[in-house]
Amino acid sequence: MRICDILVARSAEDFPHRSPNAARNGAVLNEGDHCRLLKPTASKGRHMFRKIMMPIDLAHADKLEKARTAGADLARHYGVPICYVAVAPSTPGALGHNPSEFAAKVEAFGSSEAERFGITVETKALTSHDPTVDLDNTLLKAVDDIGADVVIMASHIPNIADRLWPSNGGTIASRSKASVFVIRDN
Structure with a gap:
């Protein structure tokens, strides 16, 4: 038997x-x-993902539409929050005169995405002395700090410079424990 x-x-x-x-x-x-x-039990609230992190560049948010939509669809599908993370210098710039003004813009962006897509949204505004140099390390720390188990990043079409310098998405994927989706807006 x-x-x-x-x-x-x-x-x-x-x-x-x-x-x-x-x-x-x-x-x-x-x-x-x-x-x-x-x-499997559906009542236990188990999901493939617990929290999604999406780095966002507010200066180019209009060019991130495909990644923003994919992230929102994934968040809605699994019923998990998405945390929009933005990084800027602490010095005055186009996105804010100080870190609190920048944080308010990130929060407003998150609120508009929550309303637009009908999802739960968190935001995290980070400052860096030089985001161009520190961006990868700042984002890696944010993945751990917010407890994200998946990162959705927008990317450009690779060019010759990408052969010399690694992409942000590639660095996050190779150094983070989280799954990373790199989405190109062709």
């Missing part, structure tokens, strides 16, 4: 319920087999 388990789950944590009715649920059984069907 054989006993078989038919697994319909993503991970071992998804097996708490057992059903002796495996044959009625589509299992193929041989005569004399005893079977139990293990199904």
Whole structure:
């Protein structure tokens, strides 16, 4: 006599319920087999992702439309929050005269995305002495600080300079524990 388990789950944590009715649920059984069907539980609130981080450049937000839409769709699909992270220098600039003014613009952007896509949004405005040099390290630290397990980043079409300097998305993907989706807006 054989006993078989038919697994319909993503991970071992998804097996708490057992059903002796495996044959009625589509299992193929041989005569004399005893079977139990293990199904995932939807009530536990388990998701493939827990939190999405999306670095955003407010100066070029209009060029990030494809990545913004993909991130919002993923957040809505899994019912998880998306955290928009923006980095700017602490000196006055086009995005704000000081860090608090910059943070207010990031918050306003997040609110508009939440309303537009119907998703839960968090924002994080970070300052850096030189975002051009420190951006990768600042974003890597943000991934850990906010507890993101997936990062969605917009990217440009690769050019000759990318052979000499690594892309931000490539650096984040190679040095972070989070999954990274790099989306090109062709």
